Amino acid sequence: MKKEEFNITLKDIGLSRQEFADMTGLSYGSVSNWNNDKQPVPAWVKSWLENYIGKKKFDNIREIIKDEV
Numbered sequence: 061m062k063k064e065e066f067n068i069t070l071k072d073i074g075l076s077r078q079e080f081a082d083m084t085g086l087s088y089g090s091v092s093n094w095n096n097d098k099q100p101v102p103a104w105v106k107s108w109l110e111n112y113i114g115k116k117k118f119d120n121i122r123e124i125i126k127d128e129v
Contacts, residue, residue: 061101061103061106062096062100062101063094063096063100063101064096065101066094066101066109070109073109073112073113075112077091077092083112
């Protein structure tokens with residue numbers, strides 16, 4: 061994942077870099093320093109974001125059907 065894709069994904073899901081850093085236990089400086097060459101976005105970030113997006117969708121669906129059950 062390139063930094064540009066990371067930034068777009070954060071924006072799409074409504075998370076700031078600070079919120080991402082807090083949720084993952086990273087310092088904001090570490091997240092901000094990711095770039096495409098010397099300090100790339102770590103490989104685990106893509107799957108973390110995919111899981112976060114999936115959980116948000118699941119929570120939304122659960123909230124919708126909660127009233128139906």
